[in-house]
Amino acid sequence: MKRKKMKFLPTVLILLLMTIMISCNKDDDSGSSGGNSKTVKYELSGTYSGTLTIVYINGDGVNQVVDNVSLPWSKEVVITAADPVALVLQAGSTVGGFGQANESMTGTIKVGGVVKKNGSVNSTSIGFIDLGISTLL
Numbered sequence: 001m002k003r004k005k006m007k008f009l010p011t012v013l014i015l016l017l018m019t020i021m022i023s024c025n026k027d028d029d030s031g032s033s034g035g036n037s038k039t040v041k042y043e044l045s046g047t048y049s050g051t052l053t054i055v056y057i058n059g060d061g062v063n064q065v066v067d068n069v070s071l072p073w074s075k076e077v078v079i080t081a082a083d084p085v086a087l088v089l090q091a092g093s094t095v096g097g098f099g100q101a102n103e104s105m106t107g108t109i110k111v112g113g114v115v116k117k118n119g120s121v122n123s124t125s126i127g128f129i130d131l132g133i134s135t136l137l
Contacts, residue, residue: 039113042075042089046072052070087137102122104121
């Protein structure tokens with residue numbers, strides 16, 4: 001019985017060693033993703049006269065909130081990520097900052113100068129507006 005167990009031991013050790021080598025092969029402890037940097041530009045434009053609260057994804061891939069913004073507005077960030085990142089641009093009327101009825105707003109997300117996503121909306125009869133667009137980086 002001991003002899004049979006000993007025959008499998010070298011095979012098990014080799015498989016374990018191969019598994020460890022494969023799983024550690026592409027580790028990078030430097031924290032840098034190298035050439036995966038992308039320049040992202042968020043833009044809002046239009047005729048909307050009210051004030052906005054804007055949410056976008058910053059360079060660290062985290063939601064960033066900006067309050068009491070008027071159009072036009074833009075923000076450029078550099079995102080470095082090895083995995084896909086959801087890019088989000090959300091803009092809506094602030095409380096007490098409504099515009100006029102039927103005003104427009106257009107939002108655009110550009111990556112490397114190329115439009116990845118855009119959308120347009122008109123304000124309601126009471127001057128409220130809300131726009132949300134997203135895409136993957």
